[in-house]
Amino acid sequence: MAWSTLAGRKTLPMVVLAILSMAVNALGERRQLQLMQDPAGDVLSYHGGAVLSGDIPVSIVWYGKFTPSQKDVVVDFVRSLTPTSRQAATPSAAQWWSTLATFYLSNAATGGGGGGGAKSVTTRVVLSSQVSDEAYSLGKTLTLVQIFQLAAGTTPKRGAVVLDPPLGAPNGDAGVDGMMVTLASMLAGAVTNPFGGAYYQGDRDAALEACTACAGVYGSGSYPGYAGKVLVDTASGGSYNAIGGGKRFLLPAIYNPATAGCSTTV
Numbered sequence: 324m325a326w327s328t329l330a331g332r333k334t335l336p337m338v339v340l341a342i343l344s345m346a347v348n349a350l351g352e353r354r355q356l357q358l359m360q361d362p363a364g365d366v367l368s369y370h371g372g373a374v375l376s377g378d379i380p381v382s383i384v385w386y387g388k389f390t391p392s393q394k395d396v397v398v399d400f401v402r403s404l405t406p407t408s409r410q411a412a413t414p415s416a417a418q419w420w421s422t423l424a425t426f427y428l429s430n431a432a433t434g435g436g437g438g439g440g441a442k443s444v445t446t447r448v449v450l451s452s453q454v455s456d457e458a459y460s461l462g463k464t465l466t467l468v469q470i471f472q473l474a475a476g477t478t479p480k481r482g483a484v485v486l487d488p489p490l491g492a493p494n495g496d497a498g499v500d501g502m503m504v505t506l507a508s509m510l511a512g513a514v515t516n517p518f519g520g521a522y523y524q525g526d527r528d529a530a531l532e533a534c535t536a537c538a539g540v541y542g543s544g545s546y547p548g549y550a551g552k553v554l555v556d557t558a559s560g561g562s563y564n565a566i567g568g569g570k571r572f573l574l575p576a577i578y579n580p581a582t583a584g585c586s587t588t589v
Contacts, residue, residue: 365525367536367578372520374431376424376444379514380451388457393499396570400503403567404448404510414554414588416567419507420448422577422586423533427515427522430580446514490541490550493561493571500561500573507574508534522580533577537585540576545585551576554589564589 381401385394406417428444492500512532515522523530541564542551553562556571563571565588576585 366583367522367524367531367580369431369522370520372518374428374521375514375517376428376446378447378449380449382452385455387459393496396494396499399568399570400572401448401450412566414565416565416572419565419574419588423511423514426577426579490562491560493563493573495559503572504575534575536578537576540585541573542587542589551587
């Protein structure tokens with residue numbers, strides 16, 4: 324299936340993930356996030372704009388120095404979002420990704436937005452290319468929209484804020500594992516709200532989206548200050564809720580417009 328948009332609008336057929344060394348969790352952060360409903364009834368809903376479906380090419384820009392093992396975590400995550408012919412271990416990253424089609428894309432295809440799967444729509448994430456820039460050719464202070472503004476000057480420790488105890492890094496690297504939460508949220512937002520007029524809550528210029536509306540939720544039974552019940556690797560102590568490409572990931576919950584709640588893999 325070729326890349327396409329639903330709602331009749333086109334854009335560049337690629338999602339670019341700019342991965343910045345020493346700034347691995349600020350990527351894509353729009354505001355401190357909490358699932359909320361204001362007195363006017365503002366909830367995450369469909370606003371009629373285009374969403375993405377079909378093949379979603381993803382290009383990764385490695386900005387700064389990364390170890391091979393760090394790159395492997397990111398690459399394996401992106402590749403694991405598309406199911407293969409082999410039966411994957413569960414809960415899988417591909418299952419997490421397919422939730423977006425069920426809750427969002429299927430309804431947008433018929434102009435809906437209730438999150439009930441009105442029409443079958445699928446997406447396939449394709450790793451298109453990788454580019455490395457270890458020399459920081461644009462400098463270490465970048466100004467490319469909020470992603471780079473927030474990333475400049477932070478450290479991997481900040482990137483791991485969501486993995487503070489009792490949550491452990493599932494792949495043993497707090498910075499990269501923390502980054503997976505943000506990258507997952509960015510990809511979900513890129514598909515369900517690519518132009519800013521599809522699925523979102525609040526101010527369009529500082530909106531909550533599919534995952535960011537459920538910030539801090541990773542497992543069932545979560546509440547403010549508690550991430551929920553997640554799986555734990557008995558050997559490493561790492562916390563996870565999805566498996567893919569031979570690695571474990573801690574992925575954010577996805578907001579379900581039909582139930583006005585957060586859906587998790589565990």
